[in-house]
Each structure stands twice: as structure tokens, then as C-alpha cells.
Amino acid sequence: MKKMFLLTVVFLIAISQTSMLQAVAAQDLESLENKLTVFQDEEDFMSYRTEENGFIYDYEERTVADVVYTKKYRVTQSSRTLVEDSSTTVKLVDNILSLSVYDNINNTTEQIEINANNLDTEYSVMVKCSQVWPSGFQGKKPIVSGHQYAHNWKTNQGISRLGTLDIIVKTPDRKFDEYTRIVDSLIAQEKAAVPIVGTAKGLGELVKAIGKKQVTIATIKAAFKTIGKAVPGIGQIYTLVTYFNTEHKANVARDAHKGTTKYRLGNC
DSSP states (O other), rough: OOOOEEEEEEETTTSOSSSOOOETTOOOOOOOSSEEEEEEEOSEEEEEEEEEEEEEEEEEEEEEEEEEEEEEEEESOOOOEEEEEEEEEEEEEEEEEEEEEEEEETEEEEEEEEEGGGGGGOSOOOSSOOOOOOOEEEOOSSSSSSOEEEEEETTEEEEEEEEEEEEEEESOOHHHHHHHHHOOOHHHHHHHHHHHHHHHHHHHHHHHHHHTTOOHHHHHHHHHHHHTTTOOOOHHHHHHHHHHHHHHHHHHHHHHHHOEEEOSSOOO
């Protein structure tokens, strides 16, 4: 059934694991993280507007068989400029969910592969990375994401940690501070994202597969349909998209700040 409506999704951060957002019809409300306005949501076509890093973007996504065609426009008061044009083929072969993303502007292809069996695996120990910090440091980390950081307020030092590599910086440091804010957002957002996927292990599998790539609402819808899972509501899907794209921001921010690097013993 055709749906024509205006929907604003407001993300309410760190309230509970299952009730983290509120949808309000026909209104524009400020949000803590992102704002979504849906203009059209049909089985094979959807259009919506998002606010990302202070900029407004329009998305138009059409699904034909197993291919999602996406156009993304940057919107200003005087213009609407195409910034992304891609087609994503979604397939399931031998329980491997494959997303092949072709960039029509740059003529490049990215491949995302996800073991569908792992999406239903119960959470036990998601990340085995050491959370032991040097003396005097106090740290924070998400359950699912591998990004973590710590401060030593007495010595004015900060550590960002990913895998077995630590980056140690003198604080205050603008780029390190930006990284810590993004990791704080991941901690809050994953509380909403885990129940949507079903398990922390499943969310971790998606994060690992998607990596530094970015996904869209229609792509997530197609992926859930392809593996035979119930498709979440559009607000929940946008919660996942927001989480994946925040993970992408964390990867970029991690690469941006510089300091003394130190490898630790361990395996993660």
C-alpha cells in the first residue's frame, strides 16, 4: 500500500535498549544526533531527507528485483546538487549476504559480505581486546565497536585504542577530542541498535563487514528481506544507518589524529 507522509524521527540517546526514538508526524524537531524526514515510502521506492554534519541531503532510492538504485543530493536554499549515484546488488548465496555497491560517478565497486548465520548468534563476549589501561588512565568503550579511549587528567594525556594499536596524544587535542565525542555517540547509539538486529554479535558482524563503507535505508531494508528476517520500521532502520555511519566517522577520526603509537600484546 502506498504511503505518503511526512515523518520526523528524533533520536533520544541513552534512555533504554529498546525505546530510543520517537516518531512525530508532520513536524520538524531538533534531534541530538540526526534528523530524518520521509516524503515517500513504498515497496519499491522511497524518498527522504536527512541532516548530516550540519548539511541537508535528499535521498531517492528505487528497488528493482535485487538492485537498489540510490541518488543522494546536497540541498541548499538555492540548489540541489547530485553528490552520490550508486547501485547496490543484494544477494544471498550459501548463507553469505553479499552487497555489491557500484559508484556510478567514480566508476568503482565495493563489496560487503556478511555471514548471515552470525546475525542470529547469541552474544557472549563480543570484544576480547584488553581494557586494561596504564596507571592513571580512565577509559570508555562501546560493547560492539572496537573503538575506545582513555584520559589521564593529571598528565594531560589521551589514548585512542583500536585493535592492538594505541595512539597516545598530549591533551587538549582538537582531533582527539572529536574522536572521543564520536565514540561516546557509538556507546549511546548501540544501545538502540543491538535490539533491532537481535544480538550484539549480529550487530558486530554487520559493523565488521561494512567497515568504512556507508549504507542507506533502502539497502538495509533489502538486506533484511534477502535473509528472511522481519524488516524493521523505517525509524529503526535509520537508527542502524546512523550507527553504521557513526562507526565510519570513528574510523575517519581515528586516522586523523596523530601522536605516539604503541603496539600492545594481545589479539582482537
